[in-house]
Amino acid sequence: MKVGVPAETDPEETRVGVVPPVAADLVDEGFEVCIESGAGERSDWRDTAYRDAGCEILEDRNAVFEESDVIARVNGLGAAEDDDSHLYRDGQIVVGLLGPYDLEGELEALAERGLTAFALELMPRISRAQSMDALSSMSSIGGYKAAIVAAERLPKMFPLQMTAAGTVQPADVFVIGAGVAGLQAIATAERLGASVRAYDIRLEVREEVQSLGADFVELDLETEGSGDEEGYAREMDEEFYRQQRKALTRVVGESDVVITTAAIPGKPAPELVTEEMVDGMDRGSVIVDLSAATGGNCELTVPDETIHHGGVEIFGPTNLPASVPHHASQLYANNIRNFLQNAFEGDGQTLDFDDEIVDSTLLTHDGTVRWTHPAREGEPD
Amino acid sequence: MKVGVPAETDPEETRVGVVPPVAADLVDEGFEVCIESGAGERSDWRDTAYRDAGCEILEDRNAVFEESDVIARVNGLGAAEDDDSHLYRDGQIVVGLLGPYDLEGELEALAERGLTAFALELMPRISRAQSMDALSSMSSIGGYKAAIVAAERLPKMFPLQMTAAGTVQPADVFVIGAGVAGLQAIATAERLGASVRAYDIRLEVREEVQSLGADFVELDLETEGSGDEEGYAREMDEEFYRQQRKALTRVVGESDVVITTAAIPGKPAPELVTEEMVDGMDRGSVIVDLSAATGGNCELTVPDETIHHGGVEIFGPTNLPASVPHHASQLYANNIRNFLQNAFEGDGQTLDFDDEIVDSTLLTHDGTVRWTHPAREGEPD
Numbered sequence: 001m002k003v004g005v006p007a008e009t010d011p012e013e014t015r016v017g018v019v020p021p022v023a024a025d026l027v028d029e030g031f032e033v034c035i036e037s038g039a040g041e042r043s044d045w046r047d048t049a050y051r052d053a054g055c056e057i058l059e060d061r062n063a064v065f066e067e068s069d070v071i072a073r074v075n076g077l078g079a080a081e082d083d084d085s086h087l088y089r090d091g092q093i094v095v096g097l098l099g100p101y102d103l104e105g106e107l108e109a110l111a112e113r114g115l116t117a118f119a120l121e122l123m124p125r126i127s128r129a130q131s132m133d134a135l136s137s138m139s140s141i142g143g144y145k146a147a148i149v150a151a152e153r154l155p156k157m158f159p160l161q162m163t164a165a166g167t168v169q170p171a172d173v174f175v176i177g178a179g180v181a182g183l184q185a186i187a188t189a190e191r192l193g194a195s196v197r198a199y200d201i202r203l204e205v206r207e208e209v210q211s212l213g214a215d216f217v218e219l220d221l222e223t224e225g226s227g228d229e230e231g232y233a234r235e236m237d238e239e240f241y242r243q244q245r246k247a248l249t250r251v252v253g254e255s256d257v258v259i260t261t262a263a264i265p266g267k268p269a270p271e272l273v274t275e276e277m278v279d280g281m282d283r284g285s286v287i288v289d290l291s292a293a294t295g296g297n298c299e300l301t302v303p304d305e306t307i308h309h310g311g312v313e314i315f316g317p318t319n320l321p322a323s324v325p326h327h328a329s330q331l332y333a334n335n336i337r338n339f340l341q342n343a344f345e346g347d348g349q350t351l352d353f354d355d356e357i358v359d360s361t362l363l364t365h366d367g368t369v370r371w372t373h374p375a376r377e378g379e380p381d
Numbered sequence: 382m383k384v385g386v387p388a389e390t391d392p393e394e395t396r397v398g399v400v401p402p403v404a405a406d407l408v409d410e411g412f413e414v415c416i417e418s419g420a421g422e423r424s425d426w427r428d429t430a431y432r433d434a435g436c437e438i439l440e441d442r443n444a445v446f447e448e449s450d451v452i453a454r455v456n457g458l459g460a461a462e463d464d465d466s467h468l469y470r471d472g473q474i475v476v477g478l479l480g481p482y483d484l485e486g487e488l489e490a491l492a493e494r495g496l497t498a499f500a501l502e503l504m505p506r507i508s509r510a511q512s513m514d515a516l517s518s519m520s521s522i523g524g525y526k527a528a529i530v531a532a533e534r535l536p537k538m539f540p541l542q543m544t545a546a547g548t549v550q551p552a553d554v555f556v557i558g559a560g561v562a563g564l565q566a567i568a569t570a571e572r573l574g575a576s577v578r579a580y581d582i583r584l585e586v587r588e589e590v591q592s593l594g595a596d597f598v599e600l601d602l603e604t605e606g607s608g609d610e611e612g613y614a615r616e617m618d619e620e621f622y623r624q625q626r627k628a629l630t631r632v633v634g635e636s637d638v639v640i641t642t643a644a645i646p647g648k649p650a651p652e653l654v655t656e657e658m659v660d661g662m663d664r665g666s667v668i669v670d671l672s673a674a675t676g677g678n679c680e681l682t683v684p685d686e687t688i689h690h691g692g693v694e695i696f697g698p699t700n701l702p703a704s705v706p707h708h709a710s711q712l713y714a715n716n717i718r719n720f721l722q723n724a725f726e727g728d729g730q731t732l733d734f735d736d737e738i739v740d741s742t743l744l745t746h747d748g749t750v751r752w753t754h755p756a757r758e759g760e761p762d
Contacts, residue, residue: 044536152533
């Protein structure tokens, strides 16, 4: 069973699907591994390190696709502008962040070509799958980096300073959404000494927020039971969001930094921070919108751009983990390794389709599309 | 006694000499304060806030110079490309970071015009002067921001991560020079969870470094008594630096981030990090050279540019405090206020030239140059 690692095609993508230590693990377990020359360059993993780990280095990109049984990559289908899905062979297995929610006809086309495609975004939220959950590992890095980016851009310092030249109050940081990314943003801002508040519609995360040292913002409009069985926030009705935005105006207006992380899988991000709220912020304040890729939590967010509005800076990065490529690749490759270890039966050759993780993440197999976009479930064919 | 605050002329300078809360203090103590309209704009202090603090807002820049007895500013002489020293009036007092070590004939010219000029860089290192020590307050901000900038640029995370996707080791940060800036860089990197080592030729700072949680790098070449009576590092002979660089090679090569802060007042910064050392660093590593303004501690540093050398990024900011302009202006203005409060005798009108702080910082007065560049002491006129 040969695992092939092509370089990523998205010019903004700096990560790589497999790093040398993970390649060594895979080789130890009986996989062969080949990698496109230079694939790890942008994340500071060099060809020589892959070679030392027992990988074959291939100069020819097409050869990676031709020789491999499994393609392990970061972005796979639809994510890159220069989509290279035509390179996949009949019967090939591909594992990656394949962007299933954005796929339309591509899914049928790939099924017809016999591709067995696994989208790591569809990882079930069960404890056995945590070590393969790339959304979670990448969100953690994104949350960390959001706090760093905010500190880098803010015209104030994060920590309290008591100096001979006087006292400087800590920056007020407000994190909206206390999932994996939000909790890391909270932890990082707290470490830097900011005064941190956080909000989530799921009241059950309150204790976790408080255990990090942050204050949990209690709104009159809170609702219980808004997390679904997989721990994601459910989509609420529009009236609820309108009321919630009104209440959030106060807290946003008191904050130097707002980091938003609210996302709903497969649906547009809820708009939580309105232009009116931004108007209420002090000049020099900074918003980092981690939900920019799915439309943004802030009304003014433009993906991958920095918007200036009344002295407030609104930054909507769509791929912050790619700005920490060395460690992001390391954790992502661990996810890939753990997934492959689990997916194959004892013989190391046969996929175990009875496994819940294999089944949940499977997009296409054996000529058919195995996954339906939740928004399209029940629609007539 | 009227204090005038012009906008800064250096296009890279975002700070302002007096902020509204400090203006209010000065007004309370019987000073009048006028400010050029928009002078606080880039540090997010608005004209309306100055007006509320009791300042006069002047649209005409020249009027600030015409009406004021004291000009309080950040950069004053020689620091700005568009030097506006021709605006000073005969008998006027000016206080700021006047860049005395870079002044040549300007000093004589200003003395002839009767200017009483105070350079805050010359603040004596006595405890009474700490609250006026702008180099210290700005170095503290610079040290903080150096660690933030390094975290923003590094392709790794600073903290140890123990996650379901595996463990990520903390970044290795090496801070060279443990003065005010170095200690803040150490503290900030430690807060972010990095593994921090620090070096200073002054062994007496070892305990302070260790109290922040960092390891002090012990070199065979350490020397005692290399701090002078004012706490600055003395210039050592070239042979010493050559030996020291050789020994530092090992530690630099083991580091993901190197932050250098070694400076000697009025002299070029010692070259501590050579090209050879940079060659020994891993790809993706980051150097932030806080001594770039005086030539840099790294051989490859180019002031205010980012140099890429063998996969290592070398950034040499000359004015990091200006990237935190709101708080930097606040602390700087406190320094200015404390200086003015001390400089004037009880009547609030007469400068107390017998005061050690007034005397130490005085560049020109009463038609004569009162300060001699240490490097030119003893030279024939």
